[in-house]
Amino acid sequence: MNYRGVFALTRKDFFLYFQNRLFAVVTVIGLLAYLVVYFLLPGGVDQTLEIGFYTPIQLPSLEKVQEEGLRFDSFDSEEELRTAVEEGDYIAGIAFPKDLASSAASGKRPTVTLYFPPDAPDSTKSALQSTVQNWGYSATGKSVAVNFSEETLGRELVTGPIPARDRLRPLFAVFLIMTETLGLASLITEEIETKTLKALLVSPLNTAEIFLAKGITGVGLASIQAVFFMALVGGLGRSPGIVLVSLLIGSAMLTGIAFLIASVSSDTMSVMAWGILALIIMMIPAGGVLFPGASAGWMRVIPSYYLLDSVHIAANFGAGWGDVWPHLIALILSGLIISGAGVSVLERRFQ
């Protein structure tokens, strides 16, 4: 391996990247813009807690126990209630049993099931139990003894509610990576069009070493900026290792996409055209990952889903390796496939 040559080529690519005023400006402005948008977004959350409930029997109106900051919505079935809580539409769900009235009348303790999303704090859980008991009291005029069964739906991640701007952090980070992807694709395209690549191909560097140098440039440009951004917005406060690894693997995967874009582009304009198409596709899962309820199963075929979700649950929920390893495996596999395809297609263009 000609490490000296690879290093020289990588250094040259970094130099040329920042010689390109368009990409130099986009890099700086992009970083600043995302930082400004992040800090302009509200840092707090709406404190109104939305709670869903299902009851198979007629119960007194919940308005009697309506408290400030609580809103109750009724569901037709327990399954619908579960789904809504699982998708994050409600902070909690209450499912009353069919035998509520008969059990209470016979002195037995009916079991009320409470559903929580993974990010429900303990204070919400205890508050909800009190709410149910208050509800029983206002309905019967006396204290009602019930058992509670708690079930967490979705990932077992414990945290408080997430401010909107923190939910957007992974999106901004991936946007930054994609910007650098376009820069790398443009560098490669220019290298092909100006035929400087021919000079490299007849040097002692082999094709694999040239790809390695380009890969280091791509991953370096992309991940350094994304990590820098995440560090500035506090995205490395929880599970920093997972965030860093995810961004690194994601950068490698998107470098593969840069190779694919470069293989079909003839100039900077066509890089932009193909790049924007890729960007749109890669950003589709963002809605589903960042805004629960907007997700659809088919989004998981888009590899950026695993990057966005890994960064999201690590940075915002403090997810551990056990939570994200399937995502990272999917990311690595898709990265290998995309990078392999990118190298393969681009290598043919090198000939």
Added chain:
Amino acid sequence: MTEKAIVASNLAYNYGDLMAVDHIDFELGRSEILGFLGPNGAGKTTTVKMLTGQLKPKAGQAKVLGFSVIDNVRKIQGRIGICFEETNLYEQMSARENLNLFAQLFGVDDFDPEQLLDRVGLSGRGREKVQNYSKGMKQRLMVARSILHRPEILFLDEPTDGLDPSSAESIRDVILEERDRGASVFLTTHNMAEADKLSDRVVFLNKGRIVALDTPHNLKQQYGSRVLKAEIVTEDGGLEEREIVLDEEETPELIRQLFADNKVSTVHSEEATLEDIFIEITGRGLSE
């Protein structure tokens, strides 16, 4: 050290139905300049690409510095220098930065970019961005890049094409210096005068085939005829041109008669050019 720098045997390459290089055989000796001549599309550049590992031959074999161009490209590429026909420099970088990059790629440590730039007539211009260079300056930098690692074989593809006389002359000087250093030079050109001046031997390539291979002197001896051209003063004071073919049995007598019977104004001998010979052999000119 192998005796020959390049040995090509039955080398061939086709682009679909077009036979670009049609089973050619030739050798390039050590410290020899071989002019590879032919019109556009004759197969010169395709041959260079095969010899430098950019294209894999479709048939035949070529050994460069003793290594097969099919199996040992990597071993060859560190020891050869290539100056491409089209300019392919990093234009946003300076000349020094371009040279330093390739010095690192070739693992050259004892390298002084200014000294090299001085050799090609770019002294004091090393810190300028290449995009501000003229075509001649860029071509000189390309030559400098191709020799910075002291290659054993130098491939030059139309190195002086379209250059001003001064730039062309400085490149020709470098080519001769490299030959004197011990490098073998594979020179492709359609500039016959240049090939005649520089080459120890020349190859005539036509439609992918070698139609002649010898020293320029021998080719002229074999195919060209030398003539004596004289201008004589006529009775009415005008000038008339006479030609006498040299090397014939009656030539001495014809020359004697020319001077005895006429008032000779001017006289000079003329020999066939490589271009004339190429046309004689192939029936087509180099510019076709």
